[in-house]
Structures are given as structure tokens and as C-alpha cells.
Amino acid sequence: MVRQVIYLPRQINFLCGSDYIDINNLMNKKTSTFLLFLIAATITITAQSIITTGLKYLMIDFQISSSTAQLTYSIFLIILAVMIPPTAYISNRFKLKSILITSLTLFTIGSLIVYISPNIEMVLIGRILEAAGTGIIMPMTQIVLFKVIPEEKWSLVMGLFGLIIGIVPAMGPTIGGYIIDISSWRSIFLIFTILGIIVLILSIILVKLDLDRKPHPLDIQSLILSIIICLGIMIGFSNISDYGYDLIYVILPIILGIVSLIIFTKRQLKIDNPLINLMVLKSKYFVSGTVFVSLLYFTMCAINVLMPLFVQNIVNYSATTAGIVLLPGAIILILFNFIGSVLSDKIGIRKVLIASCILSIIGFMTMTTYTIDTSVDYMIITQIIRCLGAGLGFTPATTWTMSIVASDVEDATAINNTLRQIFGAIGSAISVVILSIFAGGKIGHTTASVNSFAMTSIIMAIIILFTLILTILYIKDKKQLISEEHAPTK
Secondary structure, eight states, rough: OOEEEEEETTTHHHTTTSSSSEEHHHHHHHHHHHHHHHHHHHHHHHHHGGGGGGGGHHHHTHHHHHHHHTHHHHHHHHHHHHHHTTHHHHHSSHHHHHHHHOOOOHHHHHHHHHHOOSSSHHHHHHHHHHHHHHHHHHHHHHHHHHSSGGGGGHHHHHHHHHHHHHHHTTHHHHHHHHHHHOOHHHHHHHHHHHHHHHHHHHHHHHHHOOOOOOOOOOOOHHHHHHHHHHHHHHHHHTTTHHHTTOOOIIIHHHHHHHHHHHHHHHHHHHHSSSSGGGGGGGGGGHHHHHHHHHHHHHHHHHHHHHHHIIIIIIIIHHHHHHHHHHHHHHHHHHHHHHHHHHHHHHHHHHHHHHHHHHHHHHHHHTTTTTTTTTTHHHHHHHHHHHHHHHHHHHHHHHHHHHHTTTTGHHHHHHHHHHHHHHHHHHHHHHHHHHHHHHHHTTSSHHHHHHHHHHHHHHHHHHHHHHHHHHHHHOOOHHHHHHHHHHHOOO
8 A cells, every 4th residue: 555645834743743644544543533522522612602692682582681691601501510520431331432423413403403493492402402412522532632642742732632622612702703793693503513413424434443441330319419509500590680589480499509519518428439529629729729710710701791792782793793802812811821831830820820810800890991982992902901811820720729639630620620610600690690780680782781891890800809819828839839748747
């Protein structure tokens, strides 16, 4: 057989560590499986944020409130959180091909349901199915990566993986806004349906790799409790705007979620094979880092919903413009995730996170200066400042938190990711509730809505101020932690 190669330009051959790509080996079972998981992950995670620039049109088409419309975003986050704990069971119980096909089928059916949905209830059902598929694909892609990529290339490939997974969703609101302006919000989900079918067919044909599996029991009661926790808390907070503090629609769901959380916690500490091992929570540093990441993600998800509402509903720009306002900041956020990680190695995590908090607070406070005539350029600049802070803090804080409990990284990752998604879902829901309450129940082209946005931004700044205090008190550089570990006990 003749060896076929493609020679790479000098500017990009460093990414592959070679001057050429061997076509004969390109589509071996490891490569093809990983590439398909990567493509599937990129497509499905884009569905998370792309809906935000369509909230205004969902409100118009279905005659719903802003708090109900944002459920299409927050429910996606909460289902992602629900799907994280059973990932270990799924990866050990089923073949990779079956996992990918099932996940893509869920995502594709969900996208189709949203496309043809006659009411908001069907939209939410479709979004739940989309998120269920995404929630399986995302962690499985990382598992496949670590299994098929040589260990010496993990850092490079993980960097590229993070860049790809970050850049495309960051462009989601911009792409979504453009599609909405030239067609409709439904067209977004028609495109997802078509892409899902294409990748599904390729997966059936090309995925041939399977991983070693071992028995991994699933505690059904714990799984059910985790679902009740997530849904109860999210639904309760989301309903405040429409129902006030109604007993049935608000108070009871929140109480049900909290009670389920207590039962879940006690059960994990008693059973032999817990869904999540909570023993890592004994580390105050792990808890501090997880709280930092979760609160930062709370504000990030809140702004992903608030900014499109401000741009479209309050200052009356187009959906495309809403995406353009968010895009530069989102790219900066992704780049500074890498820069923040490098800086934390050189100057210490503590200084990086303090800088992150200060920049985030400045960004939120500049948002309080918005007016009903605020220019697009000014909004872009303020979002870049905010994203500089978020980017400096997010990945470095996550990495530091995981390093605290390196011996229990699987359970620590599950706890960290689950709490982060729950906080993100609550953030997107409660921020719209706060905005609506301050605006007198209706978000529109009014001074009251502008003032309500400013008040909501102040609340976000106060949350970040809390993370700054947390950093000063409990976040320590590795040298300090090592010194504590080896200090003689009194």
C-alpha cells in the first residue's frame, strides 16, 4: 500500500509534532473515535448558550415572561449537573459506540422537538433531551481523550480540547443572533437536528474503539435524590418572578430540594458504593475553592442571560448585536483561562484570584453606568473587563481546588462540576427574577428597566466581593500549603 501524507505549513506543524499527517493512520479506530466524540461535544455544548439571544422571541411567540423564557437556558445547565454523577457508571456499563449513539439520538430528538414545538412546555422537553445527551458526551469525551492520547501529550491535547470546546460555544450567541435575524430562532434547532443526524451516521460507521470496563454499581435512590435536589431548587427560584413567594410553586419545591439534599448527604456517608464520595468535603481548602468556582460561575451564567435581555429588550438592539456584544469578552475569557493558569504557576494562585475578583468587580460596577442609549462599543469594553476577571479566576481556581485532593480527584471532580452547574442554573434563573422584580414585573425600553439592570449588576459585584474575602482568608499558594503540611504539630 502506498503511504499517503499531507505536509503541513510550518506555522501549524508544531501542533501535531510532525511536518505531515499520515493519511493511512488518520482514521484508525482510536483517532476516529476521539474525533467523533470531540465533534459531538463541540456541537452539543454550543446548544447551551446559543438560545440566549432568542429569549426575546420566545417571549413574543409564546406570550411568556422573561423568567419563564430563561428556563430554556437554566434547565440545560441543571440537566448537565444531573448527568455528571452517573458518568462513571455509564462509562463502565456500556460500549463507547452505544454511549455516543444514544447521546446523539437524545440530542437530535430534543433539537427536533424544539424546532417543531407548539408551546414552551415542548421547548423545555426538547431542551431537557438535548442537555441529557450533552451531559453524557462531555465527560465521556474527556475519558476517551485520556485513554487514547499518550500521557506525554495530555497537556497539549487538553489545551486544544479546552480551546475548541470554549471557542465554539463562545461564538454561540453571535451565531444564534445572526441566524435569528435572517430567519428565526427555530432555524437554530433545525441546524442542530441536521448536524446531529450527520454525526450520528458517522458514529455508527466509524466508532469501533471500546474501553476496558469494570463493574460499577449505580445507587438508584441516590440518583433520584440528586435529580429532585436540582429540579426542586431550580424550579422554586425560577418561579419567584411569576408567583412571588407562593407556597405551592416556590416554597415547596425549594424545601423539597433542601430536604432531598440532606437525605442524599446522609445516604452517601452510609452506603458502601455512594454515587458521590463526600469525604473530600472534609478539606476546608477544597470547599473554599469549590465555593469560589461555583459563585464565579453563578455570575457568569447570570450575565449570559442578562446581557442579551438588556441589549435586545431594554436598549432595543438586534439579536445579532447582542451576540456581538458578548463575543469579544467570551474570547478574552477563554484566552485568560490559559494565561491565568500560567500566572498562577509563576506568581501564585492567591495573587491571580485576587486580581480576578478586583477586575470582575470593576466590570460589574461599570455595567451600573449603562443608560437607555448606551453604545455597543461601551458595552463591549465593559464586558471585556468583566471577562478578564472571570478568565483569570475560573480555570486556575478549578485546577488549584482539584490539586488539594489529588488522591480523590474523581469524586472531587464530580462534586465540583455538579455544584458549579447547580449554581450556574440558579444564577441564570435568580438574576432574571431580580431584574424583573426591580423593573416592576416587566422588562422593556424604560428607565426603570435600566435601573433594575444596574441594581442586579451591583448584586453580582457583591457576590464577587464575597469571593474576594474568601480568597484572602482561605486560598493559599502551594508553598504555603506544603509548609502547613510539614509543620510540626503542637
